[in-house]
Amino acid sequence: MTTISQVAREAGYSPATVSRYLNNRIELPASTALRIDAAVARLGYRPNLLARRLSTGRTEAIGLVATEISNPFFAELAATIEVEAELHGYSVLMSTTRGAREREITYLGRLEDRHVDDLIMMTNEPDDGTLATNIDAHSNVVLVDEDVPGVAVPKVFVENEYGAYHATRHLIEAGHTRIAHTSGPRFLMSVRERMDGYLRALRENRVEPSMSRVLFGSYSRKFGADATDQMHSHADRPTAVFCGSDIVATGVMQRLREGGLNVPDDISVVGFDDMPFADMFAPALTTVRQPIETLGRKAFRALYALINKQETVAEERLPVSLVERQSVARRP
Amino acid sequence: MTTISQVAREAGYSPATVSRYLNNRIELPASTALRIDAAVARLGYRPNLLARRLSTGRTEAIGLVATEISNPFFAELAATIEVEAELHGYSVLMSTTRGAREREITYLGRLEDRHVDDLIMMTNEPDDGTLATNIDAHSNVVLVDEDVPGVAVPKVFVENEYGAYHATRHLIEAGHTRIAHTSGPRFLMSVRERMDGYLRALRENRVEPSMSRVLFGSYSRKFGADATDQMHSHADRPTAVFCGSDIVATGVMQRLREGGLNVPDDISVVGFDDMPFADMFAPALTTVRQPIETLGRKAFRALYALINKQETVAEERLPVSLVERQSVARRP
DNA sequence: CAGCTGGGCTAAACCGGTTTCGTAAACTAG
DNA sequence: CTAGTTTACGAAACCGGTTTAGCCCAGCTG
Numbered sequence: 001m002t003t004i005s006q007v008a009r010e011a012g013y014s015p016a017t018v019s020r021y022l023n024n025r026i027e028l029p030a031s032t033a034l035r036i037d038a039a040v041a042r043l044g045y046r047p048n049l050l051a052r053r054l055s056t057g058r059t060e061a062i063g064l065v066a067t068e069i070s071n072p073f074f075a076e077l078a079a080t081i082e083v084e085a086e087l088h089g090y091s092v093l094m095s096t097t098r099g100a101r102e103r104e105i106t107y108l109g110r111l112e113d114r115h116v117d118d119l120i121m122m123t124n125e126p127d128d129g130t131l132a133t134n135i136d137a138h139s140n141v142v143l144v145d146e147d148v149p150g151v152a153v154p155k156v157f158v159e160n161e162y163g164a165y166h167a168t169r170h171l172i173e174a175g176h177t178r179i180a181h182t183s184g185p186r187f188l189m190s191v192r193e194r195m196d197g198y199l200r201a202l203r204e205n206r207v208e209p210s211m212s213r214v215l216f217g218s219y220s221r222k223f224g225a226d227a228t229d230q231m232h233s234h235a236d237r238p239t240a241v242f243c244g245s246d247i248v249a250t251g252v253m254q255r256l257r258e259g260g261l262n263v264p265d266d267i268s269v270v271g272f273d274d275m276p277f278a279d280m281f282a283p284a285l286t287t288v289r290q291p292i293e294t295l296g297r298k299a300f301r302a303l304y305a306l307i308n309k310q311e312t313v314a315e316e317r318l319p320v321s322l323v324e325r326q327s328v329a330r331r332p
Numbered sequence: 333m334t335t336i337s338q339v340a341r342e343a344g345y346s347p348a349t350v351s352r353y354l355n356n357r358i359e360l361p362a363s364t365a366l367r368i369d370a371a372v373a374r375l376g377y378r379p380n381l382l383a384r385r386l387s388t389g390r391t392e393a394i395g396l397v398a399t400e401i402s403n404p405f406f407a408e409l410a411a412t413i414e415v416e417a418e419l420h421g422y423s424v425l426m427s428t429t430r431g432a433r434e435r436e437i438t439y440l441g442r443l444e445d446r447h448v449d450d451l452i453m454m455t456n457e458p459d460d461g462t463l464a465t466n467i468d469a470h471s472n473v474v475l476v477d478e479d480v481p482g483v484a485v486p487k488v489f490v491e492n493e494y495g496a497y498h499a500t501r502h503l504i505e506a507g508h509t510r511i512a513h514t515s516g517p518r519f520l521m522s523v524r525e526r527m528d529g530y531l532r533a534l535r536e537n538r539v540e541p542s543m544s545r546v547l548f549g550s551y552s553r554k555f556g557a558d559a560t561d562q563m564h565s566h567a568d569r570p571t572a573v574f575c576g577s578d579i580v581a582t583g584v585m586q587r588l589r590e591g592g593l594n595v596p597d598d599i600s601v602v603g604f605d606d607m608p609f610a611d612m613f614a615p616a617l618t619t620v621r622q623p624i625e626t627l628g629r630k631a632f633r634a635l636y637a638l639i640n641k642q643e644t645v646a647e648e649r650l651p652v653s654l655v656e657r658q659s660v661a662r663r664p
Numbered sequence: 665c666a667g668c669t670g671g672g673c674t675a676a677a678c679c680g681g682t683t684t685c686g687t688a689a690a691c692t693a694g
Numbered sequence: 695c696t697a698g699t700t701t702a703c704g705a706a707a708c709c710g711g712t713t714t715a716g717c718c719c720a721g722c723t724g
Contacts, residue, residue, distance in 0.1 A: 282614030
């Protein structure tokens with residue numbers, strides 16, 4: 001490994017000059033520049049990142065914290081963030097919390113440890129306040145897709161309320177009135193907002209909402225299955241269900257099928273997210289699409305603005321759209 | 333930020349002693365240990381990683397290079413690698429090549445740049461030799477799931493030939509003889525091996541293989557669709573198709589459905605990988621399961637052995653299994 | 665009691681860059 | 695020709711750890 005001193009010696013200058021030249025912090029006469037360039041080329045010099053990082057104090061890496069990277073929705077989001085980060089010369093350190101709150105806090109600690117300069121967090125479990133205080137102790141965090149209430153960092157979310165409203169109205173327009181809502185963790189922003197949209201659609205169309213029809217749990221396939229069981233113990237069964245996420249919808253559809261029920265003929269299902277392969281399901285899932293790519297890009301941009309101490313918007317909301325496929329049927 | 337010198341001063345010892353003690357490189361009398369511990373706690377000392385890295389020359393991070401993290405199979409693999417890495421105190425730097433060979437080589441350069449100590453590569457595009465020579469220049473790379481021919485690094489693969497053999501035999505036992513094979517890039521190890529298994533199953537069961545029935549392309553959904561079109565222009569259409577990967581199978585099934593054909597009644601489909609949600613497809617996909625979790629864990633373990641200069645096996649093969657679902661129907 | 669051993673600890677070099685401050689030489693203006 | 699200003703560059707401090715070589719002294723040995 002050649003060092004900057006070797007390059008300097010080879011070129012006949014000092015390490016300081018070489019460093020400043022290579023980092024464009026100085027204008028040099030053409031002859032000098034040439035000699036340095038030649039020396040760099042001759043020795044195949046590549047600056048030692050570790051040394052540079054120590055001396056500058058910056059790592060040019062960001063952290064990406066998600067609950068599960070194996071969730072296709074997060075995987076896709078991570079992918080777009082990674083692309084955007086690479087574009088700006090940043091590397092991405094990936095970490096999953098697998099539902100453990102303390103791991104989220106551990107990863108925040110990486111900011112202090114200089115592991116990464118900044119963090120993008122996509123959490124999807126409710127917070128009792130500990131996470132919030134931990135995040136607030138840092139100034140270089142961006143929240144994407146899901147809120148952690150009470151923290152003052154840039155946030156990039158989608159129009160949850162409107163998406164849910166739209167989805168529910170779609171079900172109503174197809175003739176459904178007994179519409180269940182199987183969502184996620186009760187105290188999550190997205191869950192509350194989606195429920196709000198669901199309720200508004202019902203009320204605006206004069207169908208009486210019943211809280212016994214809205215089920216909370218976790219954003220997981222298992223909860224979808226469990227919720228389905230619960231729905232069916234209910235007196236008058238729903239003819240349609242609006243799920244808080246596609247993952248939940250897969251659980252619902254799976255259990256429905258196991259129970260011999262046909263989607264959409266016996267019961268209609270709508271999801272939220274439009275995760276990859278939602279169109280391949282049995283049946284293809286009608287769902288509310290989140291603009292994953294834009295979400296990821298905006299999240300990184302917000303972080304980038306933060307890094308460069310530019311003005312950042314406190315919260316951004318991205319539009320969603322209903323994509324109609326085969327999991328909804330008309331009802332007389 | 334408190335430094336090790338401040339801790340040393342606070343405790344009344346030298347930085348050297350504190351450093352050695354904190355890294356378990358020295359045995360100290362209990363009284364000394366106590367005073368250092370106390371100083372660390374009092375000042376809330378956290379070692380500066382950047383400094384440590386420069387001085388040790390190690391980053392305690394590994395790189396993960398995949399073509400697409402948004403492919404659920406890779407996402408899942410990445411997730412298990414990340415879990416295993418974290419268990420051993422390593423962070424994971426994620427990078428996707430999006431099919432660009434030069435990006436693969438760029439990421440190899442990160443080894444020299446001390447970005448990461450080691451690299452796990454899951455490539456799935458054929459190599460013209462440039463990647464191979466680049467990999468060979470490094471001693472700390474592990475290949476997982478797919479080979480790059482001619483490089484001498486630890487490799488963790490699955491029993492492709494047997495899996496394909498098994499899948500094809502399953503089709504034959506269901507009465508099929510006109511079985512197509514839509515695979516991936518022709519010169520990929522996995523493609524060749526899976527084709528070998530496919531051909532062996534045919535021959536062992538006295539059905540004459542026809543190379544016009546095996547189609548090569550890319551491991552992508554689009555290729556699955558295109559290949560389906562091509563299959564249908566064929567004189568006597570296949571009654572079943574064995575796909576080289578689930579991603580390809582989704583493309584096949586999608587196009588089949590668009591063409592008004594029913595899976596499995598009109599045509600049976602078998603995939604390879606058992607990617608997440610393969611059981612949710614329409615119909616649920618019969619496929620060859622790769623033990624993703626074991627694959628990821630073994631890959632990291634191989635890398636870890638490399639790091640610690642332990643003996644490593646040159647190549648490991650993991651067993652696969654056929655998981656039967658609804659995409660295959662009997663034929664008289 | 666001299667010599668040896670080993671425990672406890674540290675000075676100083678080192679990792680390889682970046683950055684600040686400054687100076688000598690060249691150039692410009694008056 | 696002198697004073698002031700640029701230009702071109704370098705010495706040295708700094709980032710914050712780790713590690714090597716070795717010092718000092720207590721205790722043991724003969």
